[in-house]
Amino acid sequence: MKPAFTKKTAQVTVLALMLSIMLPVLAFAATGFSNLTFQNNSLNATVSSTTYLDSNVGDAVYVNVYGNSGALLSVTPAVYSNTYSSSQGWSYQIPSLSVNGYEGPLTVTTTVYKAGVVDPSESATTTVSYTSNNNGGSTGGGGGGGGGGTISGATMSVPSDGSIDAYMLQNALTSNNEVVLNLSGDLALIPAKALTSFTNDTTKTLRITNSKGTYILPISVLNLSDLATALGTTVDELIIKVSISAPSADDVASITSAATALGATEIATPVDFNLVGLAPDSKTQTIDLGSNYVSRILPLTKAADSTRSTGVVFDTTTKKLSFVPSLINTADTGSTATIKRNSNSIYTAIELNKNFPDSQGHWAQGYIELLANKLVVDGVTDTTFEPERNITRAEFAALVVRSLGLEQAAGSSSFNDVASGDWFAGVVGAATKAKIIDGYEDSTFRPNQPIKREELAAMVVRALNYAGAKPTVTSERQNELLAKYTDANKIVWAQQEVATAIEAGIIDGITDNTIAPTNQATRAQSAAMLKRLLTKANFIN
The missing domain is CATH 2.60.220 (Chondroitinase Ac; Chain A, domain 3)
Structure with missing residues (x-):
């Protein structure tokens, strides 16, 4: 009798062990679906959890809808309905999910969070057929596993109070x-x-x-x-x-x-x-x-x-x-x-449709009118632009600040020749903060001094850098770019900036082989460089 009793006891023990192994699986079975329907080009779904949990997971259940390419079309929280059945588990419902105009099979997946972390064992996936012309379709069941594919987009609806889970x-x-x-x-x-x-x-x-x-x-x-x-x-x-x-x-x-x-x-x-x-x-x-x-x-x-x-x-x-x-x-x-x-x-x-009679037929007419319509440049008067007039350092700094859409910086200046009451104080402050301008060794900015072409090129390149659009120019490339111009040796200090401006297509020569770095820049040249700056930075069409 003893061997038989021992054998039966062992069998019971094995069965108990098997049950103890199986019970957690039953207690945490994969989420499933019921009453999942598609109608009138919208997904109107009711999702019921069949997960056997020791306790509900509150509002940490989400439903994702994927297209046939794996693109995530919609995400919404499942609403806990405070009901439980021994056959289905804790029940959740989802509101209407809009996937209008999409054709092809859809994959519906649940995601369950526990303590803020996704639990892959608490998930289910099912696929349904859906076309823009059908008036309904349905699926039921669903087994374990999550949604797959490369995700390219997702949409979440935010209620009027702005709250987001x-x-x-x-x-x-x-x-x-x-x-x-x-x-x-x-x-x-x-x-x-x-x-x-x-x-x-x-x-x-x-x-x-x-x-x-x-x-x-x-x-x-x-x-x-x-x-x-x-x-x-x-x-x-x-x-x-x-x-x-x-x-x-x-x-x-x-x-x-x-x-x-x-x-x-x-x-x-x-x-x-x-x-x-x-x-x-x-x-x-x-x-x-x-x-x-x-x-x-x-x-x-x-x-x-x-x-x-x-x-x-x-x-x-x-x-x-x-x-x-x-x-x-x-x-x-x-x-x-x-x-x-x-x-x-x-x-x-x-x-706006702005033009200046004194710029008609000028080589820079297109640049001038384009930037005037965009409020980047102003006329000297309502009807004159004076394209060949020289432009000062302060005037060009103001145009660069305006081109970048920067707010003027009020307050004291680091330059001893820029007073807080000067019309250009705010733009000089903004340009200094953005590292677009610097001054001379004597701590002056010389705002009313006509700007030279190499100075203009330097400001534009720094503006490109601020906008994240400055090209990289190696020392070898710099030498190659400047070698074309017979007067490149007249560049006083801005060799790298001038070369970068040439590389970016912002500055070109006065002639085929002269760059004229020390020449005073004109209002027309400034307009041309600003237009090229804005185009290079993708700030205008």
Whole structure:
């Protein structure tokens, strides 16, 4: 009897061990689907969890929809419905997911977070057929495994209060270079903790958009640690607040008056773009973008001619409009202005048709009129430009600052011949801060001295460097570029800058074999170099 009893005891023990091994699998079985339907070119899905969990995971379940190329079409949180059944587990539902106009099979995947980390064992994938002409289809079941493929895009819907789930955003960014945040209202409250893993990745971008405009925010431009410190909080508590809103009625009226004073036509509805850090105590901190030009897109109210149109920034203090780097684009879906700037403000777009009788037939006529229409250059009077007049160092510094869309820097100057009350003090300050200008050994800037061509080339090259568009020129290439010009030996100090300007296509010779580095530059030459600078930096069409 004893051997038989021992044998049966061993069998029971083995069975118990087998059950103990199997039970965790049953207790944490893969999530599945039920009532997943497609109808009227939209995905209207109800997802029920069949995961046997010891406790529910709250709101940490997400549903991803992928196209047949692996592109992530939509991400949404599954809403815990507070129901449980022994056959299905904890039940979750998802709202309607829009995948309008997409044809081909779709893959639906769940992702479950535990303690903020994706648990690959708690996932399921199923594939359904879907075409733009069908009126319905369905699938059921679903087995383990996650969605696959190379992800190229994702869209998240943001409610009117701007709230964004950190896990949901982190999940989308993990698989996508660009995540689109579709705003129901005017703001997005982005949890900084969702971005911390991506701040060193220059490919990761948030595209925040509503009917008023779009803000394209590279995550790499955000210094989250410094921002949190400035606000007296932690990165985990920090919020990046992006708003795309209508300006006040008074500002809108002032913009119209400013456009009228210029003789311009408004071709966009003004939009106030803002970007700040937000602490739990509601304290805010403006985010310094440094020299990073961040794009914002404005829809235009009409088809626009890029030679006569430009994006502009509205100064709420002076009530004036100024040029801002911008590309005018026209497509079947409508015209837009892509504004590029490293600070935030109110932006709109205008159209202008400016010409100067004294520049008709001049070799620089096209440059002059193009930049006058974009508010980069001014006439000496309303009807004269004086293209062959010399330009001073202060005047050209002002044009470079304007071309880069920089804010003027008030305050004391480092140059002993630039007083705070001088008209050029703000632009000299801005150009100095951006390392576009420097002075002489005696600490003077000599603002009223006519600028020489080599000085002009140096300023333009430094502006290219600030805009991130300066080409690299080796010493061998420098010698090769300058060897063409018989008067290159007359360059006093800016050999490298002049060679770089030649390489960038910004400066050329007075003749085929002379560069005239010590000649005083003219207003026409300045306009030509500024136009080439803006084109090289991709700041105008």
